[in-house]
Structure formats: C-alpha cells, structure tokens
Amino acid sequence: MTTMPTTFFEWVFFLLQQYGGIFVKGAVVTLLLALVGTFIGCLIGFVVGLIQTIPVGPNTGAGKRVFYKIVRWLLDAYVELFRGTPMIVQAMVVYYGSMSVFDIDMSAMFAGFLVVSINTGAYMAETVRGGINSIDPGQTEAATAIGMNHYKTMRCVILPQALRNIMPQIGNNLIINIKDTSVLNVISVTELYFSSKSAAGVYYKYFEVFFITCVIYFVMTFTVSRILRWIEGRMEGPRDYQLVTYDPMHDPCGHFPLPTIKKEQEK
C-alpha cells in the first residue's frame, strides 16, 4: 500500500502516474479534433471563399446570375449563423438536434468533428475571401490576357498567393481550435478537458489536475505555433536569386528570335 501524496508536486506526480494514459488519450483526441477540424474547415473555407469571388459581370447569363445569387445568399447565411453563435451551443444543437429532429444517432465524436469543421469553415470562408481580394487585380487581368480562365487563374496565380497570405490566420484558427474543442465536453467528447474533469473528480484534486491540463494545452499550442512559423518561413522561399549565364548557342532552341518573327509575318 503506497502512502497518499501530501504536497502539491507529490499530487501532480501521483496523478500523472495514475491518469497519465487518460491525459495522453485526451490530448490526442483534442489534437485530432483540432487538426482534422481545421483542415476540413479550411477546405470548406476555400470552397465557400472561391464561390463568393466568382466574377459576375455583364456577360454572365441571367439564369447563372440568379443561381449565383441564391448560392451566395445561402453561403452568407451559413457564415453569419456559425460565426454568430457559440460553438458550445452549436455542439448541443447539432448533437441533440440530429437525434430528436432527424433521428440520426451520431456518435458524440462525430458530432464533435462536424461542429469544429463547419465552425472553422465559417471563419475561414471570410479569411479566404479577404485573401483572394487582397491580391492585386492586375494579376488577374494579366492572367486573363494570356488566355487563362477563372479556374486556371485561381489555381495558378491567385490561390497560391492567397494561401501564403492567410497562413498566419490558419495557424491562429488551429490554435484556437486546440483550446476551444474543450467546449465539446458538453456532449461528452472525451477530449482533454473532459478527461481531466473525470480524473479530477476521483480525488477531488481540481487544482492539481488542471495544472497538468494547463501545461499540456500550452505545450500543444506552443509546439503548433512554432511549427507553423517554420512552415511560413519555408513558404517565403529564398531571399535572393542566382544569376545564370545563358548562352543561346548551347541551347537546343539556340536560334535567334528576330528572323523567326519576321518569317511569321511574311508568310
């Protein structure tokens, strides 16, 4: 029979030994929820942001225009609704609502992933829209002028730049999600906060347990924040460039362009 711990650190050590596995499991679930939720949220955000920035000009047909209008109205409603209500309430509504209204018995975990994803999606939609709009329209014009359509322009020119610009925002969302998935305890998702609460209840050691929880949350967010900063640095690319010496005589295309143009004009 081991003697019961007395000091704060003894308790922390004891609780770690007793519930280490539960903490780890909780942390893993939290990370999974945050990572998957942010990832799917980003996908949703990109799709919504893209649809909202499709140019509607005087050449767009009337039917198409009405269609875009309806779709955009729905997407706007989605964004406003999910930005304008707390995630904790969304979790309750989705989880219990799906059960009582639609008779769908989704697992709490699934409801958790769903809520985090669509919640993040609503925020990311606005971020992506801003990211796209921040790119100088001159580049879109240049792309149009070399014959690229809207899709190709987005894919090759605008989105790569927008993505780079909104990386800090994505990171922010991921960190917020690591912390805010704790609200999913209300539908009994066994993430870190929920697990901690269960562990704390056994010996009524709330302070000691949540001290450990606090450290785990911070380690997770801090690590993620550093990794993201490193990725951002990588995306910047090299700061300088190497000159290359180009000798047209040693290139398979090493003929001089001047006569070529002339020939084309003459034929």
Next chain:
Amino acid sequence: MEQDKRILQITNLRKNFGDREILKGIDFSVDKGDVVCIIGPSGSGKSTLIRCINFLETPTSGDIYFKGENVLAKYNDLSLYRTKVGMVFQQFNLFSNMSVLENCMVGQTRVLRKDKESARQTAMKYLYYVGMADYINAKPHQLSGGQKQRVAIARAMALEPEVLLLDEPTSALDSEMVGEVLSVMRELAEAGLTMIVVTHEMAFAREAASKVIFIDQGVIAEEATPEVIFKNPANPRTREFLSRFNQNN
C-alpha cells in the same frame, strides 16, 4: 490581297461606364506589321480602347474583326483569341508567386497546353531576346521596373501572338529605365511584329509608328502617319495637345 493584310478591324466601337460614354464610336484598322501608336490626353479613353480590343472590357456596342472574322462570333471562348493578341500593362502585372521563367511558361503550358520542355525553350528564346535570360530564377519583386516590363514583354511574346497591345508600357518607369524597354519595343517593331501602343513617348511614335492615332474625349480626332501628325497635323486639337505636351516635357 488587301484583305489578307488586315489583321484587326474595329468598327463603331462604343463603351459606356454606367451612363457615361467613354468611347463614342471608334473605327480603325491595323495591317500586318503595322505599329499603331495611340496618343491623347489622359482620361480620353486610350486604355479603355486597348482593353476592349482583347475584351478585358466588354464593348457596349461595335465589332472587332480579327483576320476578317468577328471575334465574338468566332470565338465563343475568348481564351484562344487572347493568346493571339498579347497584352503588356503599364503596371507590369507579373505573377508574383512565380519566377521569371515560370511567368513566361505558364501561359504556354496551361493555355496552349505545350509540354514543359518546349515551353521552356520558347520562354528562353524571348527572355534572351529582351535581355532577361540570366534572371530566370528571380521573383518579380527582386527586379527593377525596367526588368519587370521586359519580362512582361517576354511573357506576352512567349505565346507568339500575332498582335501585341501595349498600354503605356514605360509610364510607370523611372526615366533611366525607359530606354531599355523602348529599345526592346523598337526591335520588335523592326522584326515586323504588329503592335498597338498607347504611349506618351513621342520620339518612339515618330520613329517607329506606321500610323499615329490621336484620341480626344472618346473619339479619334486624327489618324495619320507620324510625319503628318507631328509636323503638320490637320486637327487644331492635335496641334494643341502636342504643343502643350512639348511644353511639359
């Protein structure tokens, strides 16, 4: 035959922005090998006109014929037409996420669907031509204005267009860089490329143009050879514009 030489024909082109009529019925034609310089006071509609030619702006009415065929009737997808009518912008508008070489390849690979190697070769050909072959790895923000504009010209030329449109290609440049861009344009003109150039570089217009068009308040006020426009303009407004212009420069 006369008809084969004609590469662009613009008839009764009008453009409104809201209820303001910016272009009030423009007619002119461009033959193969022509260098048409468009001059005129700022706000007179020069950019709007040149942007209508490749449909960056949709004309309110009027027609554009490319090699005898009505563009809107023939090309239901304007992409193909735009690859034949290149454009160079005042603000360069290079793709900032791409290197110099990629800027000159992306249109070839994505629009013309050429394979990478032949796209690279064509890109190198024109980059060499504009004197930027050594800079293929640079990103646009690492270049000077003159270098950017030369890359922009190479990007447009890499699609081997039949007409090149240039909208004040030297207006955003510091004066010491104007020369390098103008000399590329002179070489292109000498090589026989068909060009429509909106410019304030009267010396260039005088030497290189086969025809000068003076636009004032949305109409062509005068269209003539450079000799006539610069030495003996028929329209008093042309004379006034040029003399005011010479005072300011």
